[in-house]
Amino acid sequence: MAKSSPKRRAGARAGGRAPAGSPPPRAKARRRPHRGQGARDAAEADGTGTGDKAANDTGKGTDGGADRPARAATPAQRRKAAPERRGILTGDTAPAETLIRLARGPAGEIVPDVAAKLPGRGCWLEPDRAALETALAKRRFQGLAARGFKAPVAAEQVPGDLADWIDRLLARRCLDRLGLERGAGHVVTGFEKVAEALRRGQTAVLIHAADAAADGRAKLDRLAGAGVTVVDLFDRQELSLALGRGNVVHAAVNPSGGARTLLLDVKRLARYRGIETGHAGIVPDEKG
Numbered sequence: 001m002a003k004s005s006p007k008r009r010a011g012a013r014a015g016g017r018a019p020a021g022s023p024p025p026r027a028k029a030r031r032r033p034h035r036g037q038g039a040r041d042a043a044e045a046d047g048t049g050t051g052d053k054a055a056n057d058t059g060k061g062t063d064g065g066a067d068r069p070a071r072a073a074t075p076a077q078r079r080k081a082a083p084e085r086r087g088i089l090t091g092d093t094a095p096a097e098t099l100i101r102l103a104r105g106p107a108g109e110i111v112p113d114v115a116a117k118l119p120g121r122g123c124w125l126e127p128d129r130a131a132l133e134t135a136l137a138k139r140r141f142q143g144l145a146a147r148g149f150k151a152p153v154a155a156e157q158v159p160g161d162l163a164d165w166i167d168r169l170l171a172r173r174c175l176d177r178l179g180l181e182r183g184a185g186h187v188v189t190g191f192e193k194v195a196e197a198l199r200r201g202q203t204a205v206l207i208h209a210a211d212a213a214a215d216g217r218a219k220l221d222r223l224a225g226a227g228v229t230v231v232d233l234f235d236r237q238e239l240s241l242a243l244g245r246g247n248v249v250h251a252a253v254n255p256s257g258g259a260r261t262l263l264l265d266v267k268r269l270a271r272y273r274g275i276e277t278g279h280a281g282i283v284p285d286e287k288g
Contacts, residue, residue, distance in 0.1 A: 087126035088148040089135060097264055100125040100166060100272070102145065109157045110145060114169045123148025125166075127272040133163050170269040175234065175242035177262045178207075178253070182243050186254040189245055191216060194252040198223035205229050205253035205262060209236035212249045220250060231266050233273075 082095040096116065102125055103118040105111045113122060123145060125132065135141040136158070146153040159165060181187050188197050197203045198220065206224050208217045210232050221230060239248040253259050 085124040088123050088144040089126045089128065089131050092126070094126070096124065098127065098268060098271075100127055100170070100268070102148070104149065104151075104157075107157070108154070110153070110159060110162065112162070112166045112169050114166070114173050121149055121151070127170075127268045128274070129163055129167065129272050130274055132166075136162065167269075167272065170265070170272055171234070171238075174262065174265045174269055175238060177258065177265055178239075178251075179242045179244070181253055181256070181258045181262065184256070184258065186256050186258060187243065187251055188254075189243060189248050189251045191220070191250055194220060194250045195223055197252040197254070198225075198228070201225060202254055203228050203252040204255040204259040205231060205266075207234075207239065207251040207253070208232040209234065209239055209249045211235050216250065229263060229266075233266065233269060233275075 082097055084093045085096045085099055086093050087099055101113040101116040101118075101122045103111050103113040103122045104120055111118065116122075132141070135144060142153050142155055142158055145158070178187065188194060194203075194206070198206065203224070204227070206220060206228050208220070208230065212232070217232075224230060234242075236247060236249050239251065240246055243251065253262065
């Protein structure tokens with residue numbers, strides 16, 4: 001194909017019609033947005049974008065002030081920021097993360113929602129198995145649930161094993177979280193490895209099997225610092241299945257965000273089972 005002359009190319013650039021046989025003009029390249037820009041803009045519209053997060057992480061405000069270290073939220077600030085819900089057994093309010101959500105199934109049956117993720121209207125239950133069983137035995141739970149759901153609840157929609165069902169789900173949630181922490185490399189098992197982690201101050205949660213020997217527990221407890229929480233709510237079979245190891249008697253969880261979630265779940269299970277503060281297996285209340 002013959003090449004176009006400089007005059008023909010100049011005419012095409014000037015906006016004139018290019019003569020037959022000349023190549024079409026090259027389209028002007030469009031500027032592509034930065035990858036993820038649309039998602040970031042949408043997220044920043046409700047205050048959860050990466051721009052706000054970066055400012056919060058570095059301590060730099062929107063007024064262009066000097067950088068300063070981010071200040072970690074205290075336990076009291078976390079409790080204040082947590083949404084609160086009203087429990088149906090006592091009518092008292094408490095942080096939602098300390099309560100147990102109940103939802104409705106397709107046929108209107110009551111279903112425990114310990115992760116608080118099921119759709120539809122729910123109501124909230126205090127982690128108190130004894131109070132729940134009393135309300136069920138005295139046939140008061142049906143009316144309490146109806147007020148919480150703001151909808152009628154028939155007797156056949158209340159599971160007969162509701163108290164046991166909640167206990168199993170709470171325990172399973174704790175053990176699943178423990179397995180996730182092990183997968184992330186935040187858990188060590190075995191007496192010697194746990195003892196070494198305690199000596200180095202690398203432990204947030206110390207876990208004993210409920211059927212562990214008293215002398216081994218006592219030795220590790222003496223190594224635990226003031227900030228280490230001791231838990232003994234699960235037997236060695238449960239711990240072994242959760243961690244994918246055989247005969248797990250002692251385990252240590254490193255400090256992490258997942259460890260805090262584990263502590264919240266363990267605290268809720270302990271309270272549901274009626275284990276009081278100061279007894280083995282309870283997570284101490286955080287001091288503000």
